[in-house]
Amino acid sequence: MTVPPAGGVSNASGLPVIGISAGLDTIDRGDWRALRSVVLPAMYAAAVTRAGAVAVVLPPPGQTAVDDLGGHAAAVVARLDGLVLAGGDDVDPARYAVTRHPLADDPQPDRDAWEIALTRAAIESDLPLLGICRGMQIMAIAAGGTLDQHLPDVVGTTVHSPTPGVFARHTVSVLAGTQLAKVLGPEQIEVPTHHHQGVATLPEQSGYAVSARHEDGTIEALEDPGARFRIGIQWHPEAGTDVRLMAALVASATRRNVPHCETSRP
Structure with a gap:
């Protein structure tokens, strides 16, 4: 049996392996109805692959x-x-101890718990980490932060998600002296955007x-200045043409990736 050691997966290509968190949903497909399924927009894996890595989808295992x-x-x-x-539905506001907003999505406790656990494990091992939209919010919540549940109530416009089911574009200002500015x-x-919640504290x-x-x-981005690569962004680079952030993640993962020895069953 092959036992990959900590720090990456042994694979024939030698490319770094990037895990992508995914959600669960109930779908109809062919003859099947109400089939519990793993859901992740294909553009995430495509973006990771284009950046030069192997993409692995990580669905919630379920709390039981x-x-x-x-x-x-x-x-x-x-x-x-x-x-x-990855991005997705709203995080359950019970995770940051507030009452659910009427326009918030239905809770997904399995996904919330799984992504918070992944985030904390990644931080513990200084694994290169990129949080996208909901993913940035998970990073904040895992660290004790809170969210604004409906940004139009706060900023007075729908600029961050003006049209259902369509990525809008708006401008963000990257702060000088940050890791994000280096990238x-x-x-x-100008970035692709679609979200109605945001990091509050x-x-x-x-x-x-x-x-x-x-x-x-x-807040459009956050980072840990002391980490190898730990950045959260509120926008959706996987939906645009700017590959620099994903390429920076893969470059950091490549530096982490080292040759692995395989232990084979005698």
């Missing part, structure tokens, strides 16, 4: 499938070279610093 979710997440992370926390430049950039002890904002004050 494993006895120790944190330990399971740590075992998964030990076999990765990098992690993407994208300390400038204003980050406790000082979280280790995170804001690295980009929208002109209305919305």
Whole structure:
């Protein structure tokens, strides 16, 4: 039996392995009805592959499938070279101790618990981590932060998600001196966006610093300056043409990736 050691997965290509978190949903397909299925937009895996890595989808195992979710997440992370926390439905506001907004999505407790466990395991091992939209919000919540549940109530416009089911575009300002600025430049950039929630607070002890904002004050990116690569962004690079962020994640994962020895059954 092949036993990959911590720090990545042995694979014939030698490419870094990037895990991508996914959700669960009930779908109809062919003769099947109400089939519980793993759901992840294909553009995430395509973006990781284009950046030069192997994409591995990480669905929630379910809270009854494993006895120790944190330990399971740590075992998964030990076999990765990098992690993407994908976008998706709203995180249950019970995770940050507030009452659910009428326009918030239905809770997905299995996905919330799984992604928080993955995030904490990734931080523990300093695994290169990119959180996208919901993924950035998971990073904040895992560190004790809170969200604004409906940004139009806060900023007075729907600029961040003006049309259902369509990515909008708006400008964000990247702060000088940040890791994000090293990747994208300390400038204003136009990004694909679709979200109605945003990070409201980050406790000082979280280790995170804001690295980009929208002109209305919305936090558009956060990062841990002391980490190898730990960045959360509120926009959707996988839906655009700018490959720099995903390429930076893969470059960090490549530096982490080392040759692995295989232990074979005698």
